[in-house]
Amino acid sequence: MNDPLRKYWEIRLNRVKENLEKNNFEAYVAESAEQAKSIVVDKIILSLKPSTISFGGSVTVVQTGIYDALKRAENIEIIDTYDMSLSPKERINQRKRALLADLFITGTNAVVENGMLVNLDGMGNRIAAITFGPRHVIIVVGRNKVVFDLEEALQRVKEIAAPANAIRLNRKTPCAKTGQCEDCSSPERICNVWSIVEKSAPKGRIKVILVNDDLGF
Numbered sequence: 001m002n003d004p005l006r007k008y009w010e011i012r013l014n015r016v017k018e019n020l021e022k023n024n025f026e027a028y029v030a031e032s033a034e035q036a037k038s039i040v041v042d043k044i045i046l047s048l049k050p051s052t053i054s055f056g057g058s059v060t061v062v063q064t065g066i067y068d069a070l071k072r073a074e075n076i077e078i079i080d081t082y083d084m085s086l087s088p089k090e091r092i093n094q095r096k097r098a099l100l101a102d103l104f105i106t107g108t109n110a111v112v113e114n115g116m117l118v119n120l121d122g123m124g125n126r127i128a129a130i131t132f133g134p135r136h137v138i139i140v141v142g143r144n145k146v147v148f149d150l151e152e153a154l155q156r157v158k159e160i161a162a163p164a165n166a167i168r169l170n171r172k173t174p175c176a177k178t179g180q181c182e183d184c185s186s187p188e189r190i191c192n193v194w195s196i197v198e199k200s201a202p203k204g205r206i207k208v209i210l211v212n213d214d215l216g217f
Contacts, residue, residue, distance in 0.1 A: 056106030142215030
């Protein structure tokens with residue numbers, strides 16, 4: 001066997017896929033970031049034929065090339081929440097518009113092996129879109145986000161995802177300096193709104209792509 005670790009994750013990701021499907025999610029396993037992009041762009045979007053697409057903050061969506069591919073798409077309006085050339089007010093307006101998109105694409109902070117999604121937001125716009133609003137949601141998630149139970153999910157978000165994202169976003173928070181959660185009261189804190197999605201409602205609205213690669217934070 002050439003890569004026992006990849007085989008381990010293949011087995012585990014397929015188990016998570018089965019549990020997600022039991023929880024009414026539509027789930028896929030991709031062997032690479034490139035395959036994940038193909039599933040999203042060439043399969044799901046081709047089937048859904050959305051008129052409008054938007055995004056929640058996600059390093060994974062950028063790393064897979066999905067964002068760049070869709071920016072070039074024809075006959076689809078992209079509500080671009082990643083455009084840093086916009087003023088703060090304009091970016092807020094884009095996030096509000098994203099809540100009414102036909103399709104919302106983002107990542108997740110953790111996937112519990114029993115088939116639940118766990119997220120923590122600063123403003124809550126990403127969580128709001130995942131739970132209600134857009135007709136369809138695609139979640140792209142690297143294997144590094146898979147955890148065994150809810151306790152591990154909460155710990156992963158606070159001790160890995162949040163500090164790493166605070167550093168990425170150049171936030172003036174204690175965790176950006178120490179690399180660990182300080183349960184701060186900083187005005188630039190990004191840990192304000194939690195969500196735990198146990199099941200997709202309606203069935204199939206949320207589609208999860210599990211990728212056999214480490215992606216995002």
